[in-house]
């Protein structure tokens with residue numbers, strides 16, 4: 001599908017898949033075995049499984065974001081806060097393998113996360129507006145079929161060739 005060739009859409013789709021995975025698999029598991037409880041430590045035989053359920057996926061997510069971040073063509077005002085939210089929840093979600101005592105660190109870090117979230121929305125909106133203004137006047141041509149495209153195009157609307 002052509003829209004999946006857009007870096008912004010890729011980040012949004014993968015983020016949503018990760019959130020569904022975390023909410024339906026990781027959180028129920030963590031609740032059942034006391035990872036989110038400050039009072040008790042999770043059983044040792046569950047920590048390896050929890051680690052495997054969170055950290056590799058978080059690292060894969062970061063790699064995907066890095067690969068797509070510099071190819072963003074639009075929707076920065078949505079993508080930036082999504083990434084900030086994912087980094088905060090993914091970082092502390094992975095650290096929960098050490099037990100619920102890490103919770104206070106997540107609470108302590110929340111004001112910083114909140115400021116970063118607001119900042120990411122503002123930066124995203126500013127960059128989106130600036131991008132739209134500068135791109136309205138520019139056009140480019142597909143190197144495969146010669147189709148004229150708006151400058152912001154991530155792929156050719158005629159033949160699907162990636163524009164980068």
Ligand SMILES: [Zn+2]
Nearest residue numbers: 142145156159
């Ligand atoms: Zn083309």
